[in-house]
Amino acid sequence: MVKVRMKDVMEKFNLELVSGEEGIHRPITTSDISRPGLEMAGFFTYYPAERLQLLGKTEMSFFHGLTDEQKGERMAKLCTDDTPGIVLSRDMEVPEELVKSSKANDVPILRSPMTTTRLSSRLTNYLESQLAPNTAIHGVLVDIYGVGVLITGSSGVGKSETALELVKRGHRLVADDSVEIRQEAENTLVGSAPELIQHLLEIRGLGIINVMTLFGAGAIRNYKKISLVMNLELWDSKKVYDRLGLEEEYMKIIDSNVPRLVVPVRPGRNLAIIIEVAAMNFRLKNMGMNAAKQFSERLTREIEDGDEHDSI
Structure with a gap:
């Protein structure tokens, strides 16, 4: 039985849906949050795709320093069939490459005005509570x-x-x-x-x-x-x-x-x-x-x- 979907997280924290509306009912199966820093650098060997992905100022600053080809490649790998959703903090602008990959794989992209640390803490507490035995x-x-x-x-x-x-x-x-x-x-x-x-x-x-x-x-x-x-x-x-x-x-x-x-x-x-x-x-x-x-x-x-x- 599915306990939490991306739609629940969006409504709970009043997140803005930027892209990937078709995947808003994707289930979240773990309370662990992933901040894909190594993935931005191209290391996807141990990418925890089943986790909710959180992009903060650090990840996006590194991303903007990549070439256009690398940007498209990294975002395509970030949006998989198992990824429940991707959340950006600090109301940061969503890159075109991420929007394109989101639409192609129906991965919802959400945005929040909260700082990354605070948002990560609140998301983790909520998911642990909802997904607890x-x-x-x-x-x-x-x-x-x-x-x-x-x-x-x-x-x-x-x-x-x-x-x-x-x-x-x-x-x-x-x-x-x-x-x-x-x-x-x-x-x-x-x-x-x-x-x-x-x-x-x-x-x-x-x-x-x-x-x-x-x-x-x-x-x-x-x-x-x-x-x-x-x-x-x-x-x-x-x-x-x-x-x-x-x-x-x-x-x-x-x-x-x-x-x-x-x-x-x-x-x-x-x-x-x-x-x-x-x-x-x-x-x-x-x-x-x-x-x-x-x-x-x-x-x-x-x-x-x-x-x-x-x-x-």
């Missing part, structure tokens, strides 16, 4: 004290009701029911809601509610980095649950491992407060303050001291 998970994503908490569990366990209580307590909803997740970098997962259900919560017996309309713009977020997974499951009396918090469990999403806690659900347990405290405790652990580990160390010291007294 992605998946969708059934759950609820809430921003709690700056921690992105993904609440998972079987249907009907109370995920949406818990999210509603968290929103009432001042936290922010990102997505309900379906969470779209993309991996923007190593161990960096960003979750968002599908456009169709953005800002909406489904509560059984009540129906669909618009969180932004009811609680205001401060009650929602469009996206959030996922830092913690809270899995809700119905209480099983035969199962032994972690009571100290020393055991570390992870959930693998795409290529990242996210810390995961299992919370048993039964009448009388306030899940919203439990998840809220879990998020605060997660922040403390990241600051180096682990209450469970400190308790375990104190307990070990007490046992060792007791053994020493007994041996005396």
